[in-house]
Amino acid sequence: MGTANGPSPHDAPFLPTKPHFVNKKFQVFFDLFRSYSQPRFRTRYRHWPLSARDRLQLENQNLKLAAVRTADFNFSLPPELIAQHPTPRRDDSRLLVLHRHDGQTEHRRFRHLPELLHEGDVLVMNDSRVIPARLRGQNARTNGRFEILLIEEIAPNDWWTMLRPAKRASVGRPIALQDPRGNPAGIDAEVMEKNEAGWRRLKFSGTPDIRDRLEQLGETPLPPYIHRSREQQEDRERYQTVYAGAAAGSVAAPTAGLHFTTNSLAQIRGRGVEICFVTLHVGPGTFLPVKAEEPAAHKMHEERFEVGLETVRRVNAAKSSGRRVVAVGTTTVRALESIAASNHGKIVENKGKTDIFIYPPFRFQIADALLTNFHLPCSTLLMLVSAFVAADEIRGREMILKAYAEAIRERYRFFSYGDAMLIL
Numbered sequence: 001m002g003t004a005n006g007p008s009p010h011d012a013p014f015l016p017t018k019p020h021f022v023n024k025k026f027q028v029f030f031d032l033f034r035s036y037s038q039p040r041f042r043t044r045y046r047h048w049p050l051s052a053r054d055r056l057q058l059e060n061q062n063l064k065l066a067a068v069r070t071a072d073f074n075f076s077l078p079p080e081l082i083a084q085h086p087t088p089r090r091d092d093s094r095l096l097v098l099h100r101h102d103g104q105t106e107h108r109r110f111r112h113l114p115e116l117l118h119e120g121d122v123l124v125m126n127d128s129r130v131i132p133a134r135l136r137g138q139n140a141r142t143n144g145r146f147e148i149l150l151i152e153e154i155a156p157n158d159w160w161t162m163l164r165p166a167k168r169a170s171v172g173r174p175i176a177l178q179d180p181r182g183n184p185a186g187i188d189a190e191v192m193e194k195n196e197a198g199w200r201r202l203k204f205s206g207t208p209d210i211r212d213r214l215e216q217l218g219e220t221p222l223p224p225y226i227h228r229s230r231e232q233q234e235d236r237e238r239y240q241t242v243y244a245g246a247a248a249g250s251v252a253a254p255t256a257g258l259h260f261t262t263n264s265l266a267q268i269r270g271r272g273v274e275i276c277f278v279t280l281h282v283g284p285g286t287f288l289p290v291k292a293e294e295p296a297a298h299k300m301h302e303e304r305f306e307v308g309l310e311t312v313r314r315v316n317a318a319k320s321s322g323r324r325v326v327a328v329g330t331t332t333v334r335a336l337e338s339i340a341a342s343n344h345g346k347i348v349e350n351k352g353k354t355d356i357f358i359y360p361p362f363r364f365q366i367a368d369a370l371l372t373n374f375h376l377p378c379s380t381l382l383m384l385v386s387a388f389v390a391a392d393e394i395r396g397r398e399m400i401l402k403a404y405a406e407a408i409r410e411r412y413r414f415f416s417y418g419d420a421m422l423i424l
Helices: 024-035 041-045 052-062 110-116 210-217 233-238 255-259 262-270 309-321 330-341 380-389 396-409
Strands: 094-098 105-109 122-126 134-139 145-155 158-164 174-178 184-194 200-205 248-250 274-280 303-307 325-328 350-354 369-373 420-423
Touching: 094 110, 094 396, 105 110, 110 262, 110 420, 122 309, 122 330, 145 174, 145 210, 184 210, 255 369, 262 274, 274 309, 274 330, 303 330, 309 325, 325 330, 330 350, 330 369, 330 380, 369 380, 380 396, 380 420
Parallel strands: 094 420, 122 274, 122 325, 325 369
Antiparallel strands: 094 105, 134 145, 134 174, 145 158, 158 200, 174 184, 184 200, 274 303, 303 350, 369 420
16 A cells, blocks of 8 residues: 555555555545555544445455455457558558547647647667577477577577467577578577476577577567568668667667657647657566456566666656656556656656566556557556556546547457557
8 A cells, every 4th residue: 555655566566566456435535545654544534434334344344445456457359450561651540649638639640640749858768789689490309390489688699488389398409590581590598496486497509699690590580469470671761760879778669669760750849849768678478467356466577678868857847847758658658657656756867777667546646648559458558558648546447448449440450560558
């Protein structure tokens, strides 16, 4: 529970999230929940118009109320609406605008985004570069094939990975890498260990650093719902933002940024909007569905991030002067809110890891508007946007699913190569 002296564990980026309240009957008492453990509770709230039954329910078992259920974030999506390819032009994507104050929607094109931004807004984007993290290999003993997804570098030639088929990737298994055409690459890997998440630690040999060979051997790490037998050239270009920086490390794209063109960025700057960047290297865990029955039981994988001094200056100045901070993508939100939760609502120059998991209700301290794509059912990303639509409340889930239902009726395209949503 939160206290008057600081953020709740849910707000803290480096602690597990606690169960959330969803019983609508108690929504109006949410402030009470945050202060329930405080000594002044009875004095502060003794005049609330609560019935004896409600008082008993609030105090019974220290407010052990029903938690948000993962199944509450499920929805049905026609498979043909899962975008398999990007639009011919990046800004040809459609844009659904959702107004939080009244739930009204607008149907636009992404090229209209500059018109929806205000002079003085600060647009914050994730400039992490996607690496060609998908490798192919075969069992050096049986010639059985493996697909390798690089996840996190421990040291040169030492990586945590996801292997498929995983059941054959036992500790000690030798794997000979191949190029995209199936020819021997002259690089070997050995499975060193397996962690609780099922990832395998691989030690590479035959090259000073496997990173230096990824452009020749690796393929774009498209998510499994985009069907490819082999990488296509468009994927190497279009599964990367036009503003990706030198910091390479993402194994999944910050997809909200895929719609921007150099021209649209110039138009946005021309309207007096400031643009700045964070770097959060996106891991596969961000996009995985939550399998636990309650989100509180789900553990997010850590992701590396960095926020520099220029972004700190611009964002804090905007918050101090009442100007909007517009976050491009859920990864940007996670980086900003992780830092703010530990620094009294401000961001500071920071470099580290975060496993923050945002779901309703959540008190956002930095982001005032959010540009995002349409997300998978029961995913952490869908939970985050639900929390954002109705910050500090639980009704955001209904609002988001209503907007998603409208998007489905209007035949919007979903997921990584799909259309965009702007939440104002």
